[in-house]
Amino acid sequence: MPAPTTVQGFLELLRKxxxxxxxxxxxxxxxxxxEAGLPNRPRExxxxxxxxxxxxxFQARQLLKGRWRGFVFGKYRxxxxLGSGGVSSVFLCExxxxxxxxxxxxxxxxxxxxxSTVARFYRxxxxxxSxxxxxxxxxxxxxxxxxxxxxxxxxIDGSxxxxxxxxxxxxxxxxxxxxxxxxxxxLQHIHENGLVHRDIKPGNLILDRQGVVRILDLGLARFYAGEGGPDNLTAQFDKGSMLGTADYIAPEQAMDLHAADIRADIYSLGATFYFLLAGQPPFEGKSITQKLVLHQMKAPEPVTVYRSEVPSELSAIIDRMLKKKPSERFQxxxxxVKALEPWTQNPLPPPPEVEMPRLCPAAMINKPAENLLQAFNLSGSGIRLRAAAGEAAAMGGSQKATPDAVRAAKDPLADTSETFLPVANPGDTSVEHPAAADTTTRAPHAAAPPTSPTESKRHPSRRVRAARKKLVAHRGRALSPMTLLVLVVASGLLAGLGSGLLVWSVTSHAAERPALNYSTAPEE
Structure with missing residues (x-):
């Protein structure tokens, strides 16, 4: 439906x-x-x-675009x-x-x-x-x-x-x-219940207003034990695929999904620990292929290079979590948890309010109408407004604030590329969120391989697959300096791709990219 051009047209869409x-x-x-008459324009x-x-x-922006269907489905409005990926989106609903x-x-x-997408979703x-x-x-x-x-x-009301x-x-x-x-x-609870997460990263750890951290997004998780035995969905659909986020993926997970156990999650948690202290992931600024090579071959700079005050004992814990061989990590x-006891004896106060999401009056519960405008400027429970750091922090890749996020920060009704998936269709270009780099961190590969030179430039999945084959070919033995150099130089072709979340499949099935993460900034 066309965007409303009159106030009455806007009200009619709202009623429908x-x-x-x-x-x-x-x-x-x-x-x-x-009081003063209706505003002259729908936007006002x-x-x-x-x-x-x-x-x-979100509701106002969608109505201004002429979209009125799909706001209510089932028992929810x-x-x-909250976040968007190549396969699904997450909405705050009531x-x-x-x-x-x-x-x-x-x-x-x-x-x-x-x-495969439906099977992953239900898994x-x-x-x-569970x-x-x-x-x-x-x-x-x-x-x-x-x-x-x-x-x-x-x-979870947090960041x-x-x-x-x-x-x-x-x-x-x-x-x-x-x-x-x-x-x-x-993660220990996940491990004890026979699961491997396979996508631990800063964007999938959310901190609420009370200071509690919760793990999000089990979109890549698999069962390795349980009532029905090992989960065969990975074997059925994931064969020959790489699933994970390039900045945080364990070496063995990049090589062989079936080899990823809880120690792969410990590696990813170590890379996340590194990010919190250093302010950047272990191999910041590299292309996807370079990161995959470096995770296999090179230890990152010690975190003390970026934070001299980090105790050497703590730096050693991070180094152990990031060991290339799973057998050398914490098991x-x-x-x-035990290793971190010296630094976690005392409880912490709640996080600063400035780190928490701001509020939107219409999303608050049990607030008298006369207090809504005041609540808009106070802290409490509600939903975040877009921040200039970007929308959807569940992807992979270090990015600055997106143009959409900057516009939304200045103007709450700015036209952005957000997706309204309940009524989206394959031809709607807004469905694919622009590489929500942790917001979104798994780039879907094309259903059909590119056939023209132009398409090949646009969809470099062939180059990624070729690089992965080289890595697999050398699995189990060290790459020669020349081979490593060739791989790194060749990966420069991918530099423009960004460091988003990686799901490059070497089969023809569609790779899943979750958007479970509620945060709103791009990520490695």
């Missing part, structure tokens, strides 16, 4: 969308008319409704978009009867045509629902509305560790130790 309760909307419109009315708590930013906030991960209809729901731990985000339900599959998850570091700089040593310890405790997350 079922976003606003008629018992509240109609008196509101009458009051505006009586949307801005007023945003301030008065009738619409969220869409409030905001239960229409209970008024409870949840995060809903949506798989759009056109993605549901791929069997994620099964993995999440876990019950204070350091792991919970999944409540999985359902289907028409052709739309969705997972209902716990909404990812990736966002916090990218926006506020290197983290205090004791805070970093405390947060990594909490993540390791959650279970509980060992990491």
């Amino acid at each position: 969308s079922r976003l606003a309760d008629p018992d509240r909307l109609e008196p509101y419109v009458l009051r505006l008319k009586a 009315l949307a801005s007023q409704m945003l301030k008065d708590g009738l619409l969220t930013q 869409v409030l905001e978009q 239960h229409t009867l209970m008024r409870r906030h949840v995060a809903i991960k949506v798989l759009p209809a056109f993605r549901a045509q791929d069997a 994620e729901a099964r993995a999440s629902s 876990l019950n731990h204070p350091n792991i985000a919970r999944a409540f339900d999985v359902d289907q509305e028409g052709q739309i599959h969705y997972i209902v998850m716990e909404y 990812s560790l990736h966002d916090i570091v990218r926006r506020h700089g290197q983290m205090d040593v004791l805070r970093a130790c405390n947060y990594i310890r909490q993540a390791a405790v959650g 279970a997350p509980a060992e990491v």
Whole structure:
């Protein structure tokens, strides 16, 4: 439907969308008319409704684009978009009867045509629902509305560790130790329940307002033991694939997905620890292929190069977590917890409010209308507004603030490339979020290989696959300096690709890129 050009047209779309309760909307419109008259343009009315708590930013932007379908599905009303990836998006939603906030991960209809994508989606729901731990985000339900599959998850009001570091700089040593310890405790629970996460990174660790860290996004997790024996979905669909995030992927996981066990998660947690203290991942600024090579061949610079105050004993713990051979690392997350005890004896205060997301009045619960405008400028529970650091911190790749994020920070109703997946279609270019680099961290490969030189430049998956074959060919023995040089130089062709989340498959199935992460900044 075309974008509304009149205020009446905007109001008609709003009524059709079922976003606003008629018992509240109609008196509101009458009051505006009586006080100063309705604004002259749809954008002005949307801005007023945003301030008065009738619409969220996401809702207002979608209505201004003429989109009114899909805001309500099942028992839930869409409030905001929290993250977006190449396969799915996560929305903050409200239960229409209970008024409870949840995060809903949506798989759009056109993605549901791929069997491996659907299988991964339901495996994620099964993995999440099998876990019950204070350091792991919970999944409540999985359902289907028409052709739309969705997972209902716990909404966590907080920021990812990736966002916090990218926006506020290197983290205090004791805070970093405390947060990594909490993540390791959650990983131990995952390990004890027969799971491997396979995508631990700063964007998948979210810190709430009370200082509790939770592990997000089990989109790449697999069962390695349990009632039905090892999970065969990986063998069925993942053969010959690389799944993970280039900045944090363990060497053995890049070589062979089946070889990844809990020690691969410990490696990724060590790279995350490095990021918190150094302010950058171990191999910052390199192309995807270079990072894969370096994870195999070279130890990163000691974290003390960037933070001289880090104790040598703590630097040694990080070095051990990042050992190339799994047998030389800590063998279970509980060992990491034990090693960090000297720095985690005392409880920490809650994180500074400046690190937490700001609020949107329409997304708050049980706030009197007269207090909504005041609440917009205070802290409390609600939903984040877009920050200039970028949208969707679940991808992979160090990026500065995206143009969309900068525009949204200056103007809450700025036109952005956000996705509304419940009503998206394959031809809608807004569906593919621009390499949400941790927001989004897995770049989907083309369903069909490029056939023309132009396409080849646009989709360099062939080069990635070729580089991976070279790596696999040399697996188990050291690369010669000349071979390594050739690989690194050749990878320069990929430098423009960015360091997003990596799911380059050497088979023809569509690789999944999750968007479970609630944070809003790009990531390695």
